[in-house]
Amino acid sequence: MRKTLLTFLTLSVIASIIYSCQNSDELKQQIYYTNGRDLYIKHCQNCHGANGEGLGKLVPPLTDTVYLKQNKQKLACLIKNGSDTTVTIHNQDYEGKMPDNAQLFDIDIAQLIVYITNSYGNKQGMYKPEQIAEDLKNCK
């Protein structure tokens, strides 16, 4: 009886270790997502809206999954340095001005990108601060 209990306990400990290992990446992404949401509310929501809906033709929505996928490596530059060009989102041209966020650290930008690329119909998974550092080297 005692032996079975012990085996059971050991097995469940091992199982939970394996389980949490598998999930540490997921957990990390979850943390990034939550922090990213706070940053979004603070720095972006006034323009892009609580549901990423944008504002008329003044501010583009964040619901164009194709755009966000194709331009993922450029998002760090856009967020950090702002944007004053024309972007085409859902076949609509937007030519407003997005202000810079020079004060944000790489990790903040990574968390923001994880948030917006996993919300509003997007589901692109994790993005790491190391990748942000790389992306920022290629800013125009």
Added chain:
Amino acid sequence: MKSARYIYPLSFLCIILLFAACKQSRTLPILGPRDTKEVKNADGTTTVDTVYKTIPAFSFLNQDSLPVTGDTFKNKIYIADFFFTSCTTICPTMHRNMKTIFDEYKDNPDVMFLSHTIDFKYDIPSKLKKYATKLGVDGARWQFAYGSKDSVYKIAEKDYLVAVMEDSTAKENYVHQGWLVLIDKDKHIRGAYDGTNPEQVAQLKKDIPVLLAEEKK
């Protein structure tokens, strides 16, 4: 003790009546500083009247380069605010909220909107027109007003009681408050709501029908 049987239904009725009375009598206060004035009556006696703050006559240019004056809002209620088109902080939120109200009342010509730009250098009528169009606003029910610095800043602070400032040390050169100010047909201020605060915007949405009902009487 026979009468006790009636007490419960009766008090119940009283409470219902009280509630009904409350509901009907909700009116919005008249805001702003007030004065008194002596009025001479026909029979020679005098009485004291309260003089409420009113929005004085004004004249600006709108998004179509046409004059917008107090008469534009004759027999209308309107919501006024102060903003500028290149504002990246509170204005987008204010105008997102105003736009939802604008859309809710799109079939009601008695509810109008008046946004004054405080960027007298850049926001000329053609810029305002572009902004309005991109926001999704056309027609005359939402007026975007351009005027000299003096005229706009004075009416903001003295009449609508909204603080606005040119501030070269601020990131965007202008600083202002995000009030949405509700004005009645007599040009009295009947409410001021923080246009960036969802609860206060919700309150404004509740107050508009109350004011409209009062104006109907």
